[in-house]
Amino acid sequence: MATQPLVAVELGTTRTVVAVGEYQNNGLALTAIGTYPTTGVRKGQVVAVEQAETGLVAALRQAEQNGKLTIAQVLIGVSGGHIQTVGNVGNIPIQGRDHVVTQDDVNEVTELAGSLHLDDSRKLLHTFSQTYSVDDMEGIFDPVGMTGGQLALNVLMVHGARARFDNAMAVLRNASVGVQDTVFGVCAASLAVLSPEQKKNGVLLIDLGGGTTDYAVFANDVIAAAGSIGVGGDHITNDIALAFNITSVQAEELKRKEGSAVIDADASGRRLTLPQSPGFPARSFGVRALQTVINARVDETLRVVRARLDEEGLLPLLGAGVVLTGGGTQLRSICQLTQHLFGLPCQAGVLRNIACAATIEPAPDLATVAGLLLYGYEHGCDGERIRPMRTRVKKMIEDIFKR
Amino acid sequence: MSTESGMILVGVGGGGCQFASVARRSFGERLRAVGLDTDRQAINSAEGLRGFVLGVPRLDGMGAGGDPVKGRLAMQDDAETVAHEWDGVHIAVVVVALGGGTGGGATPELLRQLRRREITTLCFALMPFAFEDAVRRQAAERALPQLDENADTVVVIPQSDLWSADEGGEQAFSDARRDACRTFGHAVSLLWRLVLTPGFIRFDPARLRAVLASRGRARFCLSEAAGAVRARDAAAGLLAQVGSADTSAPARAVVLGILAGEDLRLSEIGEIMQTVGGSLPKDCRLDMGTIVDAGYDGCLCVIALVFETWRETGAGPSGATPAERLDARPTLSGVARRSRATTGTKSKLGFNTGKGRFRDIESTIFNGEDLDIPTVVRKHISF
Numbered sequence: 001m002a003t004q005p006l007v008a009v010e011l012g013t014t015r016t017v018v019a020v021g022e023y024q025n026n027g028l029a030l031t032a033i034g035t036y037p038t039t040g041v042r043k044g045q046v047v048a049v050e051q052a053e054t055g056l057v058a059a060l061r062q063a064e065q066n067g068k069l070t071i072a073q074v075l076i077g078v079s080g081g082h083i084q085t086v087g088n089v090g091n092i093p094i095q096g097r098d099h100v101v102t103q104d105d106v107n108e109v110t111e112l113a114g115s116l117h118l119d120d121s122r123k124l125l126h127t128f129s130q131t132y133s134v135d136d137m138e139g140i141f142d143p144v145g146m147t148g149g150q151l152a153l154n155v156l157m158v159h160g161a162r163a164r165f166d167n168a169m170a171v172l173r174n175a176s177v178g179v180q181d182t183v184f185g186v187c188a189a190s191l192a193v194l195s196p197e198q199k200k201n202g203v204l205l206i207d208l209g210g211g212t213t214d215y216a217v218f219a220n221d222v223i224a225a226a227g228s229i230g231v232g233g234d235h236i237t238n239d240i241a242l243a244f245n246i247t248s249v250q251a252e253e254l255k256r257k258e259g260s261a262v263i264d265a266d267a268s269g270r271r272l273t274l275p276q277s278p279g280f281p282a283r284s285f286g287v288r289a290l291q292t293v294i295n296a297r298v299d300e301t302l303r304v305v306r307a308r309l310d311e312e313g314l315l316p317l318l319g320a321g322v323v324l325t326g327g328g329t330q331l332r333s334i335c336q337l338t339q340h341l342f343g344l345p346c347q348a349g350v351l352r353n354i355a356c357a358a359t360i361e362p363a364p365d366l367a368t369v370a371g372l373l374l375y376g377y378e379h380g381c382d383g384e385r386i387r388p389m390r391t392r393v394k395k396m397i398e399d400i401f402k403r
Numbered sequence: 404m405s406t407e408s409g410m411i412l413v414g415v416g417g418g419g420c421q422f423a424s425v426a427r428r429s430f431g432e433r434l435r436a437v438g439l440d441t442d443r444q445a446i447n448s449a450e451g452l453r454g455f456v457l458g459v460p461r462l463d464g465m466g467a468g469g470d471p472v473k474g475r476l477a478m479q480d481d482a483e484t485v486a487h488e489w490d491g492v493h494i495a496v497v498v499v500a501l502g503g504g505t506g507g508g509a510t511p512e513l514l515r516q517l518r519r520r521e522i523t524t525l526c527f528a529l530m531p532f533a534f535e536d537a538v539r540r541q542a543a544e545r546a547l548p549q550l551d552e553n554a555d556t557v558v559v560i561p562q563s564d565l566w567s568a569d570e571g572g573e574q575a576f577s578d579a580r581r582d583a584c585r586t587f588g589h590a591v592s593l594l595w596r597l598v599l600t601p602g603f604i605r606f607d608p609a610r611l612r613a614v615l616a617s618r619g620r621a622r623f624c625l626s627e628a629a630g631a632v633r634a635r636d637a638a639a640g641l642l643a644q645v646g647s648a649d650t651s652a653p654a655r656a657v658v659l660g661i662l663a664g665e666d667l668r669l670s671e672i673g674e675i676m677q678t679v680g681g682s683l684p685k686d687c688r689l690d691m692g693t694i695v696d697a698g699y700d701g702c703l704c705v706i707a708l709v710f711e712t713w714r715e716t717g718a719g720p721s722g723a724t725p726a727e728r729l730d731a732r733p734t735l736s737g738v739a740r741r742s743r744a745t746t747g748t749k750s751k752l753g754f755n756t757g758k759g760r761f762r763d764i765e766s767t768i769f770n771g772e773d774l775d776i777p778t779v780v781r782k783h784i785s786f
Contacts, residue, residue, distance in 0.1 A: 042764050081767055087476055088461050116460055119483060230767035231774050238759040239777040243786070248760065292786035296778040304769050311549075312472060 008372035013211025018063040019369035032067030044079035046167040077185035081230030082161040186214035188371030193349030208328020321345035325367035418500025420449035429588025442466035467504030474508025501543035514553035526554040606692030634671035638678035656710035664700030
């Protein structure tokens, strides 16, 4: 039996995606999608509310038409270089009978671990519990029933700049949709593409977005690190446009058609010719030059991720390799380069246990919205989220008469 | 908060704060000093520093327990708390004794934060004694590359070198400690002395900043002499430490301070400069200032910061950018090989060196590099 549908929004840098999903037969089904090119968003952050709203409204309309529903509330995935993580530890004495850990102790230590004071300019997105320790025994997942003197819990807290989130909320508010929950995009994507085995053995998920490169590390079944770098596919396009003095549109097209994360062996002899366009002269240059520019950017971005993980000593924990999601997975040889840089097997993410309507291709760039829907169901967001069309029309008429 | 000199001394971790405290005592109140530590008790015992206990919510003022990750997180937690201390600062001299958690973890993070504020950094990194346990020595070795990555100039001082005056091992511990502290105090306070208590020749702070910002590793050398030929003896003693052009790591730049009492003669300055300058490689830049301190009457002390490497601003200690230095793995066949563009930042294709669509948005900075600028420009990759 199907549950109430949920709606997820990814206000991306290059495109806005709206996905509608229902929980059917113990699995998620993507029933409708709406997409529209985004303007007004850079590096995952809203820089022009009205422009971003235009793309969102268009994507919402498309999803509404495809899904034959009216969208009133959504789950939103967020990203941006302002998103940071901080680890914290809660520690309490075990004072119950015979010093046995109870559920109340767990609740108390969870609350304590998540009570780190953040600056007012920061907004807490998630607090992920990692592992417990009872006295000197570490790495415990379920401490209830264990005996000891001290109970500690490690948590990973994800937070971001409040003002940046507020801008995204303004876009949704202007588009007349409410927000059920806000989720860090790559954490949502992990729900859609990572298996429990991968999370247990240690895996790095990299979401190659248009404006940002986000990552999350799972090891021993817990999230060990997450972060966002304000560099994405947009930077590749910009590098190409500047390198060859061509328009962004031309650069984007070249990236899609001839782009490669590594330089093709036969690239040297091939040339590309671009006709003259207003303000830009006709250009001719080699495929090798184009791929050199792309390779330099992608190589550097992945090294930044690697450096961050290296700093936290996480690289040796990645037994299950690297999984890539996002639009950047469409870049040819991206897995080859990632595999080389990390010295680990790499694969493009595949939506796991998620059914898609016939018109929807289950591509890795839908991982975030699919994960948002899974997150919504896991956190009980389903229910009366979709208003009947007539209710909304009625409200619009009421609003007109109020003016 | 403004500083008279535009400089600030920052001690990080237990050892760093103790040494910073020593350096401040050797110069006095005009040297503004801050101490950052995760251990409340240790910071309280460091005299003369404005102390900040880092990461109290997560560590409760009990220290980082040798874990550099905790040290780094603590520094991140309190970045805003200490930020006002950097107002008006152009040069930060950071002192850290590596081997522990706070020093090894918080210092790279602090250096990053200072770099974001465009503050030039000189980091004195004290390495553990050879007889200390392997864990501390390994922790220090691991932390050092991160200092190189984030500081403008790093001066590495094995703690055993500070105690080298006691060569025969016969000196009482307290005397040896006093001498070691005095030597280190001279090293760290050299910059303040050059700027704030000049003698005949004042060292311009802007010049000092330019020298430090040239970035790389540096060594600290000190030579003292007394008597009729003290200038000659001090210069010779210094040269023995600096090394001449035929050493394996020739000096590329030297900042020299001549410290003496009111009896310092111009001819002595000339002799030192002639002796030292004549022995350095031809392309070595020599910057000098004199310091007159009545307490040094009859004695002459020559102090030098010797820069072993000399790189352009924005590049790493070995001439490579930080990201290039990450490139420790072999290059995949087909991946671009990096080479210096002969035309600087403008390629044969007429490369526009701007940021394009990112010119009007907050920059993405990593290790001091603006990632919005095309990678091929920053790394001088020809294509």
